[in-house]
Every structure is written in C-alpha cells, then in structure tokens.
Amino acid sequence: MGIPILFQRFKFPLCATILLLLFCSVLGGSNETDQLALLEFKSKITDDPFGIMRSWNSSFHFCQWRGITCGKLHQRVTILNLNSQHLQGSISPYLGNLTFLLTLSLNNNSFSGEIPPQLGNLQRLQVLRLDDNLLTGKIPANISGCSNLLSISLGFNKLVGPVPLEFRILTKLREIVIESNNLTGGIPPFLGNLSDLGILSTTTNNLGGIIPDSLGQLSKLYFLSMGINMLSGTIPHSVYNLSSLEVFSVIQNKLHGIIPSDLGTKLPSITVYDIAYNRFTGTIPTSLSNASNLEVLSIGYNWIIGHLPSLEKLHKLLELRISNNNLGTGQAGDLDFWKSNKTSLELINIDSNKFGGSLPISITNFTSLSILAMGNNKLYGNIPAGIGNLVNLQDFIVADNRFTGNIPEEIGKLQKLKRLVFQGNKFTGNIPSSLGNIRHMIYLYLNDNSLSDSIPLVLGKCQSLLLLDLSWNNLSGLIPKEVMSIRSLAIYMGMSHNNLTDFVVLTKLNLSFNNFEGMVTENGVFKNSSAVSVVGNKKLCGGIAELQLPKCNFKKATKSRRLNLRMKLVIAASVVVSVAFVLFGARLFFAKRKKENSTSVSSMNAVIRMSYESILKATNEFSSGNLIGVGSFGSVYEGILENDEKIVAIKVLNLVRPGVYRSFKADVKP
Numbered sequence: 001m002g003i004p005i006l007f008q009r010f011k012f013p014l015c016a017t018i019l020l021l022l023f024c025s026v027l028g029g030s031n032e033t034d035q036l037a038l039l040e041f042k043s044k045i046t047d048d049p050f051g052i053m054r055s056w057n058s059s060f061h062f063c064q065w066r067g068i069t070c071g072k073l074h075q076r077v078t079i080l081n082l083n084s085q086h087l088q089g090s091i092s093p094y095l096g097n098l099t100f101l102l103t104l105s106l107n108n109n110s111f112s113g114e115i116p117p118q119l120g121n122l123q124r125l126q127v128l129r130l131d132d133n134l135l136t137g138k139i140p141a142n143i144s145g146c147s148n149l150l151s152i153s154l155g156f157n158k159l160v161g162p163v164p165l166e167f168r169i170l171t172k173l174r175e176i177v178i179e180s181n182n183l184t185g186g187i188p189p190f191l192g193n194l195s196d197l198g199i200l201s202t203t204t205n206n207l208g209g210i211i212p213d214s215l216g217q218l219s220k221l222y223f224l225s226m227g228i229n230m231l232s233g234t235i236p237h238s239v240y241n242l243s244s245l246e247v248f249s250v251i252q253n254k255l256h257g258i259i260p261s262d263l264g265t266k267l268p269s270i271t272v273y274d275i276a277y278n279r280f281t282g283t284i285p286t287s288l289s290n291a292s293n294l295e296v297l298s299i300g301y302n303w304i305i306g307h308l309p310s311l312e313k314l315h316k317l318l319e320l321r322i323s324n325n326n327l328g329t330g331q332a333g334d335l336d337f338w339k340s341n342k343t344s345l346e347l348i349n350i351d352s353n354k355f356g357g358s359l360p361i362s363i364t365n366f367t368s369l370s371i372l373a374m375g376n377n378k379l380y381g382n383i384p385a386g387i388g389n390l391v392n393l394q395d396f397i398v399a400d401n402r403f404t405g406n407i408p409e410e411i412g413k414l415q416k417l418k419r420l421v422f423q424g425n426k427f428t429g430n431i432p433s434s435l436g437n438i439r440h441m442i443y444l445y446l447n448d449n450s451l452s453d454s455i456p457l458v459l460g461k462c463q464s465l466l467l468l469d470l471s472w473n474n475l476s477g478l479i480p481k482e483v484m485s486i487r488s489l490a491i492y493m494g495m496s497h498n499n500l501t502d503f504v505v506l507t508k509l510n511l512s513f514n515n516f517e518g519m520v521t522e523n524g525v526f527k528n529s530s531a532v533s534v535v536g537n538k539k540l541c542g543g544i545a546e547l548q549l550p551k552c553n554f555k556k557a558t559k560s561r562r563l564n565l566r567m568k569l570v571i572a573a574s575v576v577v578s579v580a581f582v583l584f585g586a587r588l589f590f591a592k593r594k595k596e597n598s599t600s601v602s603s604m605n606a607v608i609r610m611s612y613e614s615i616l617k618a619t620n621e622f623s624s625g626n627l628i629g630v631g632s633f634g635s636v637y638e639g640i641l642e643n644d645e646k647i648v649a650i651k652v653l654n655l656v657r658p659g660v661y662r663s664f665k666a667d668v669k670p
Helices: 001-008 014-043 093-097 116-121 141-143 166-169 189-193 214-216 235-241 286-290 361-365 386-388 410-411 432-438 457-460 599-606 612-618 658-667
Strands: 045-047 068-070 078-081 089-091 101-104 110-114 127-129 134-138 151-153 175-177 199-203 224-225 230-233 248-249 254-258 273-275 279-281 296-298 320-321 345-348 371-373 378-381 395-397 402-406 417-422 427-428 443-447 468-470 474-477 492-494 517-520 540-541 582-584 627-631 634-640 647-653
Touching: 001 612, 014 045, 014 078, 014 093, 093 116, 116 141, 141 166, 166 189, 189 214, 214 235, 224 474, 410 432, 432 457, 612 634, 612 647
Parallel strands: 078 101, 089 110, 101 127, 110 134, 127 151, 151 175, 175 199, 199 224, 224 248, 230 254, 248 273, 254 279, 273 296, 296 320, 320 345, 345 371, 371 395, 378 402, 395 417, 402 427, 417 443, 443 468, 468 492, 517 540
Antiparallel strands: 045 089, 068 078, 582 647, 627 634, 634 647
C-alpha cells in the first residue's frame, strides 16, 4: 500500500504510476534473468582461445562482462557482441530470454549446431549477425517474431532449406544477407514487399527458378547480389528501373537475354555490373559510356558480340572483365575503346574474343594495371617499348595471338610481374636478359615463338619460378646450369623442339625412390651408371644395362593396327589427374577415310561416347606399354575398345602446356 499512498501524496498522474511500477518490476527480478541467460550461453562455449569468458563471473556485474552492453536506465542487456573471437560451441537457446536485446553479433566465430528458434522471442532485436560460422539446419521460421529486425546476416554457414515464408512479415528489414550456404527453393517474391530493403545478397546457394519481377518494387535497393546459383530465365525489366542500384551481380547462373540498350541511363548509380558466366547474347549498348560511376564491368563467358563502346568517360572504371565472348571483328580498330589517357584501370581481361589490330600506345599510360590479359585473340604488331611504365603489372598475358618483333628489354622494369605468358605468337630475336630482374616471377611462357640465340644465364636469378616453358623456338647452345639450378621449378620445365645441347654440364643425377615411369634414355648423364641413380622407381624401363632396369615392352603396332590416316582422333569430356596435370580426352570419334564423295562425310563424324572407366580399360590404365608417342602437347596411347575391339588413339593433353587449346582444336578438325 506504501507505493500508492506515496503516489497519492505527490499527486502523480496515473500513467506515471504505471511506468514506475513497471520500472520497479524490472529492477526486482529480470536482471537475474539476463545473467542466467548469459551464463547458460557461456556453458555452451567449448573453446575460448582469447579468454573472453574469464570475465563472465560473479566478481563483476554482468553489464561489465566483455562483449556486453546494458541500458543505463534498466540495466538490461541491449548488445551482445562477440564477433571475431574464435569461439567454438553452440548457441544457447537461453539467449531468447534477453528480451531487451537490440543487437546480437556472434559473427566470424566457429559456432556449430542449429540456430535456436527461441531467438524469435527477441521482439526488440534490430540486428542479428550469425554469419561466418558453422551453423547447420534450416533458418528458423520463428525469427519472424523479431518484428523490429532491421538487418539479418546468416551468410557463410551450412544452412539448408528455403527462405522461410514467414519472413514476409518482417517489413522493417533493410538488409538480408544469406550468401554462401546450401539454401534451396527460389528467390521469394514476397521480398518485393519489403519496401525498406537496401541490401539483398543470396550469392552462392542452390536457389533456382526465376528472378521475381516484384524485386523491381524495391525503390531503396542499392545492393543486389544473386550470383552462383541456378537461376534461369531473364532479368526482369523492372529491375533495370531501380535507379538507386549500385551493385548488381548475377554471375554464374543460367540466365539469358540481352543487355538493355538504355542500361547506362536507367542505372545512373551503378558501380558494379556483373553478369558473367551466363548465356546472354546481343551487344554491349553504347549507353554504357554514360555510366560514369561504373567501377567493375564483368560480362565474361557469355555470347556477346560486336564492339565495346568507348570507355573514355568512365573515369572510375577499375576492372574490365569481358573475356570469352565473341567481341571484336579481328580487324584494326577493335581496341579503340581504350584509346585514352585513362589511368585508373587495374584489371583488363579481354581473353578469348575476336579482337584484332595492334596495341594502342595509350596502353602504356595505364600505370595502375595489375592484370593485362589479352590471350587468344587476333592481335598483331609489336609490344610497345613503353610497356615498362606498367610498374604495377603482375599478370601479362598475350598468348595465342599474332604479335611479332622483339620482346622489349623494358619488360624487365616490371618488378611485380608474376606471370608472363607470351606463347603462341611470332616473337623473334633473343630472350631479353632483363627478365632476370623479375625476381618474383612464378610462370614464364615463351614457347611457340621464333626466339633465337642462347638462353640468358640471368634467368637463373628468377628463383621463384615454378614453371618455365621455352619449347618450340629456335634457341641454341647450352641449357645454363644457372637455369637448371632453380630449385623452385616444381611444376614444369619445357625445352623441347629447339637446338639446345643434351645436359652436357650435368654430372650427377639422383632420381631414386620416386614414382617415375616410362623409358630411360641411354644418352647424356644416363650413359654413366655411376652418375645416375633411379633405384626405387618400379615403373621405369630401358636404359643402359648397368642400371638393371627391365626391358621396355612397348607393343609394336602392326601395319593393320598403326595409327594412320584412316583413323581420326577427337577429344571430348575431360578428367583432371592431379599428379600429372593432364586432361584426358574422353570424347573420341574416328572414321575410316573413304573415297571423297558425299557419303564419306557422315562416317567421319561418327561419335563414340565413352566413360572414363572404359578409357582406363582400353589403355590398360594408360600403361607405358600402350604408349605410342609423346609430343609437345601430350602423349598418345593405343587403346582397344571393349565392345567391338576397335583400335583407337587416345591423346592425353598436358594442362600446364600453353597452346594446348589450339592443339585441341587442330585435333578435332574433320
């Protein structure tokens, strides 16, 4: 009775009386509820490498525990923030008793198990961050009880199932991040009714179906990422009306259609436009030149044709990714789109298109470039001497074009270069000695050119090289011992098809106790049994008698069984073998060559579909006894088909051999 009398005495209004009663109730027992909930949470922690939980004890009020923030008035927990603490364990359902909680951040830890549905009791919760953990199970539909939720981030877990339909009542949501899980179903159309939504990221799941037209209603949406799913159909026109959109990514789906002609004007705020790895057709609209805020243009691996509009006005452009399309005409002027003094570009990838012409001299102004990839086009002319200005370049790829002239000495100024891929051109002259200045280079492809003279000794200074291919040139002289002593060369070293001498400087060679196989030569260091050791390699054969290896039992193909003009080799489905870095051609068709008449065409295209297991059987698991020959791009094995005992040739392509794609195309021509 004391409290009501006190109120009467001071003449408090009725509403103030009720508020004070509630405040007293809060102070009377609910604080203990929060403490017990936190201790239950602590009990589920199995690993705490930073000792966060040590402060969670009775020596301190729970509001002083690490990661805890309380409201000043009622001393209830409002924020639980333990992100990036390397914690392990499960999330206690007792967190659902922290009814004053506004923010729950447990992201970037190693919590496992399921998300407790009791979190749906947190009606005041505004921010829920459980991303970057090991959480499993479905997204609880009960989270829809968090009616004040503004942001939910559950990405980078192992969650399954669909996006709960119950989320449609979370009308205050501004951010939904559920990327990198194993979610199924589709993109829910109800998302279009969440009018405050600004961020939607569903990337890297197993979501299928179409992109809902209702997403075009989200006038505040500025980040839309739905890549690496199984979405099909077209991009709704309504999405291109979202003038606030800054990031749009649907990379690696099954989408088709064309890029709208008014893209550059409809999306004036766009900074990232990424539709790579889909099935888009048509051309790149000229309106793209008006997208002045564009930083990343990624449209690679589609079927887009025509010219690329001028980039001169795109002063903020950092990355141009347009590889693996049908862009260009193969004629001069195809590269006019970058004829400017623009210097902001950091990445240019125009690989595998039809671009022709020579490199514009303006390329030497792009000093911010770290990646320049132009392989497999129809480019010609010289590499400009000013290329040495690109001091930030790490990848320089011009493979399989028609470049001529010398490789400029200025290339040695590219101190950050890691990959230099020049194979498959018509470069002449010698290998620049300045390459020895590039100490961090790991891949050097100069093969399939017309380079001459000797191999520079200074290449031996490239002590980070993993792969060196100088084959198929006109090089002569000794292979320098400085090059042979590069210890990092662990992937591949190619010197074949030159005029080089047979390791005359090599005096000792120990290959013992490995898994080498095939025939040992009787030349060079292998002439002297005291200089070489191959003990412990059970699959080796041949060599001089002193090595005590078994004779090579290569099957000699009879005239009727030889690979000849009556057999046609075609390569198809591929299998990667990690040890040999090879691609096994598993689509194999052949035809008997008959008299040139109209009936012979169909026979030349007869297709045999085979499993990898069948190929293994046909070649006796690619036995050395079935080996017919070894070439620059791989090995050829004789095989006998199991069903009809037909004799076929099976080619094994060397994946690390640049130019292998060109060889592949040559092999499959009828």
